[in-house]
Amino acid sequence: METARGNPQTAGVVGRYAPSPTGAMHLGNARTALLAWLHSRAPGGRHLLRFEDLDTGRVRSWAYDLIRRDLEWLGLDWDAESVQSRQLDRYREAAARLDTYPCTCTRREVLAAVQDSAGAPHGAEPVYPGTCRDPGARHPERPAALRWRVPDARVCAQDRLSGQTLCQDLRTQVGDVVLRRNDGVYAYHLAVVVDDAAAGVTDVLRGADLWVATPRQVALQAALGFPTPRYLHVPLMTDYRGERLAKRGGAPPVSALREAGESAGRVRAQLARSLGWAVPDEVPLLDLLPLWRAALEGAPALPAGE
Numbered sequence: 001m002e003t004a005r006g007n008p009q010t011a012g013v014v015g016r017y018a019p020s021p022t023g024a025m026h027l028g029n030a031r032t033a034l035l036a037w038l039h040s041r042a043p044g045g046r047h048l049l050r051f052e053d054l055d056t057g058r059v060r061s062w063a064y065d066l067i068r069r070d071l072e073w074l075g076l077d078w079d080a081e082s083v084q085s086r087q088l089d090r091y092r093e094a095a096a097r098l099d100t101y102p103c104t105c106t107r108r109e110v111l112a113a114v115q116d117s118a119g120a121p122h123g124a125e126p127v128y129p130g131t132c133r134d135p136g137a138r139h140p141e142r143p144a145a146l147r148w149r150v151p152d153a154r155v156c157a158q159d160r161l162s163g164q165t166l167c168q169d170l171r172t173q174v175g176d177v178v179l180r181r182n183d184g185v186y187a188y189h190l191a192v193v194v195d196d197a198a199a200g201v202t203d204v205l206r207g208a209d210l211w212v213a214t215p216r217q218v219a220l221q222a223a224l225g226f227p228t229p230r231y232l233h234v235p236l237m238t239d240y241r242g243e244r245l246a247k248r249g250g251a252p253p254v255s256a257l258r259e260a261g262e263s264a265g266r267v268r269a270q271l272a273r274s275l276g277w278a279v280p281d282e283v284p285l286l287d288l289l290p291l292w293r294a295a296l297e298g299a300p301a302l303p304a305g306e
């Protein structure tokens with residue numbers, strides 16, 4: 001069972017690995033999972049596994065067990081497991097505590113409104129212009145998403161690994177955040193914040209692709225009265241062309257290596273070397289703990305996020 005507090009016998013660190021069970025784990029996922037485990041365990045902390053399976057259309061029912069088996073094969077254990085699709089009440093309650101409004105704008109309408117507005121950012125993610133803040137602009141006949149009316153504030157996030165700070169103006173750079181999509185699916189940003197707080201997570205280690213979304217998650221934590229955890233964003237693994245490994249891009253699944261008789265020690269060594277760590281061809285998991293501690297002490301010590 002999840003608990004709200006870390007084990008008092010440990011240094012109080014509670015970390016987690018939060019995969020989306022949308023397919024098999026590839027080496028990039030495995031590297032993030034390994035680093036998250038090392039970060040939780042290096043100070044003797046608790047480590048949680050959370051399946052982020054709210055986007056039911058993308059979830060594959062076989063992926064849960066496959067991910068568990070891959071993690072176990074790599075030697076990565078966890079103290080408690082949770083599954084987001086079984087926590088919908090939590091998200092409903094949290095959303096009800098926020099200042100929200102129903103939004104019936106389609107993606108196309110949002111894009112058109114953004115393109116029409118002066119000073120539309122180029123290349124950046126489109127910022128919702130707040131059309132449905134005006135009740136008269138809503139279409140009651142359409143299914144509605146739920147948006148959080150973000151405060152007029154600038155919010156900063158800090159990354160413990162890179163030492164970077166990222167500040168965003170919520171109104172102009174983020175826009176009103178979708179908390180529940182118009183098909184009823186609760187949004188990742190809400191769920192992640194609610195679950196990390198419910199589990200007492202103190203340290204969030206995850207892929208660098210989520211760094212840009214961190215200020216809005218910090219803003220949600222503040223609005224819900226939750227503490228902000230420490231953040232550590234690790235670079236995503238790239239292939240020989242420098243492209244990010246992706247489940248759909250044909251990156252070899254960890255399960256294929258496992259089933260082909262590859263040794264977990266060799267895979268760990270490959271992951272460690274991809275971080276620039278000098279290790280032998282096969283490496284026991286526990287030998288990586290001091291390397292992670294050294295990386296943390298010397299942070300920023302990992303290659304910069306791509």
Ligand code: GLU
Nearest residue numbers: 018019020052192205206
């Ligand atoms: N479920 C997300 C992913 O698989 C990770 C979310 C997080 O760690 O905050 O990319």
